[in-house]
Amino acid sequence: APPEFLQTGFGITLDPMDLDSGLAVNVSGDVPSSPPPGTSKRAPHSIIIGVRKGGTRALLEMLDIHPEVAAAATEVHFFDWDENYAKGFEWYRDLMPYSYPHQITVEKTPGYFTSALAPERICAMNSSIKLLLILRDPAERVISDYTQVYFNRLENHKPVQAIENLLVRNGALNVRYKAIQRSLYDIHMRNWLRHFPLEQIHIVDGDALIHDPLPELQKVERFLNLPPRIVSSNFYFNQTKGFYCIRSDGRERCLHESKGRPHPAVNSTVLQQLRSYLQEHNRTFFRLVKRTFDWQ
Numbered sequence: 031a032p033p034e035f036l037q038t039g040f041g042i043t044l045d046p047m048d049l050d051s052g053l054a055v056n057v058s059g060d061v062p063s064s065p066p067p068g069t070s071k072r073a074p075h076s077i078i079i080g081v082r083k084g085g086t087r088a089l090l091e092m093l094d095i096h097p098e099v100a101a102a103a104t105e106v107h108f109f110d111w112d113e114n115y116a117k118g119f120e121w122y123r124d125l126m127p128y129s130y131p132h133q134i135t136v137e138k139t140p141g142y143f144t145s146a147l148a149p150e151r152i153c154a155m156n157s158s159i160k161l162l163l164i165l166r167d168p169a170e171r172v173i174s175d176y177t178q179v180y181f182n183r184l185e186n187h188k189p190v191q192a193i194e195n196l197l198v199r200n201g202a203l204n205v206r207y208k209a210i211q212r213s214l215y216d217i218h219m220r221n222w223l224r225h226f227p228l229e230q231i232h233i234v235d236g237d238a239l240i241h242d243p244l245p246e247l248q249k250v251e252r253f254l255n256l257p258p259r260i261v262s263s264n265f266y267f268n269q270t271k272g273f274y275c276i277r278s279d280g281r282e283r284c285l286h287e288s289k290g291r292p293h294p295a296v297n298s299t300v301l302q303q304l305r306s307y308l309q310e311h312n313r314t315f316f317r318l319v320k321r322t323f324d325w326q
């Protein structure tokens with residue numbers, strides 16, 4: 031059953047200090063005390079730059095099925111957090127997994143997409159790096175973002191409020207709400223296109239990845255020049271979870287329970303206000319990326 035969304039009278043602003051807690055169960059076993067012979071830690075060849083709640087964890091875990099992919103275990107937040115960036119490139123590289131020369135290293139940090147400085151900093155590291163961006167319906171993404179913050183606040187015994195109280199201020203859509211700001215894909219995309227050509231940014235359709243992951247993964251394999259190795263038997267639909275889960279190396283695993291949470295029902299008038307506000311931004315985004323998506 032959907033969680034009960036509490037009405038409170040607190041005039042709080044939601045804090046986005048919530049990290050991805052969606053590591054797949056039983057990812058790769060224990061960390062080896064000494065690196066396997068012939069491996070080293072290398073800067074990423076590709077980065078999943080976002081968007082937050084777009085399906086970044088699912089994309090990384092599914093891509094990690096590929097034998098020629100080595101995925102970073104945690105979100106690194108190197109290019110979007112000044113305190114981490116100040117630690118320097120060697121600090122960053124040390125957080126990468128050990129990989130063989132024939133493998134490519136991939137990290138994901140959803141906050142990069144909406145960070146003002148990440149594009150310039152990533153470009154300074156490697157101007158020919160291949161970027162992966164997974165997007166979903168931006169209105170749905172707002173609700174997912176709210177839901178994540180809602181549960182984090184509950185866990186931390188902080189007050190929560192109904193999504194409508196955040197989406198609407200003084201009778202009008204509260205466009206300063208961070209969850210809405212992050213869904214203005216055109217604005218963030220412009221910033222990336224100042225530093226990278228469009229061909230270097232592959233957009234994964236996050237809604238399609240939920241309903242049928244294989245075709246989206248096959249497109250990513252082609253974009254990364256990887257031989258096709260991910261196959262339909264790598265995925266199975268888990269009825270209880272309501273999402274696809276992963277089968278590889280003789281093991282089956284679903285993403286953490288924080289991925290694929292039920293969303294609250296949103297007042298239809300408010301939702302309509304949100305959708306019509308996003309519509310113009312979506313159209314601009316479609317022009318920028320020379321492609322359309324099934325968003326209203």
Ligand SMILES: Nc1ncnc2c1ncn2[C@@H]1O[C@H](COP(=O)(O)OS(=O)(=O)O)[C@@H](OP(=O)(O)O)[C@H]1O
Pocket residue numbers: 049050051052081082083084085086087088140173174175177178239240273274275285288289290291
């Ligand atoms: N296979 C599978 N299993 C579970 N969840 C899946 C899957 N594929 C995509 N998704 C969607 O991923 C959403 C979470 O996105 P992110 O991993 O990018 O979130 S985060 O920004 O890292 O917190 C998450 O959002 P919510 O549904 O709001 O929980 C899911 O809709």
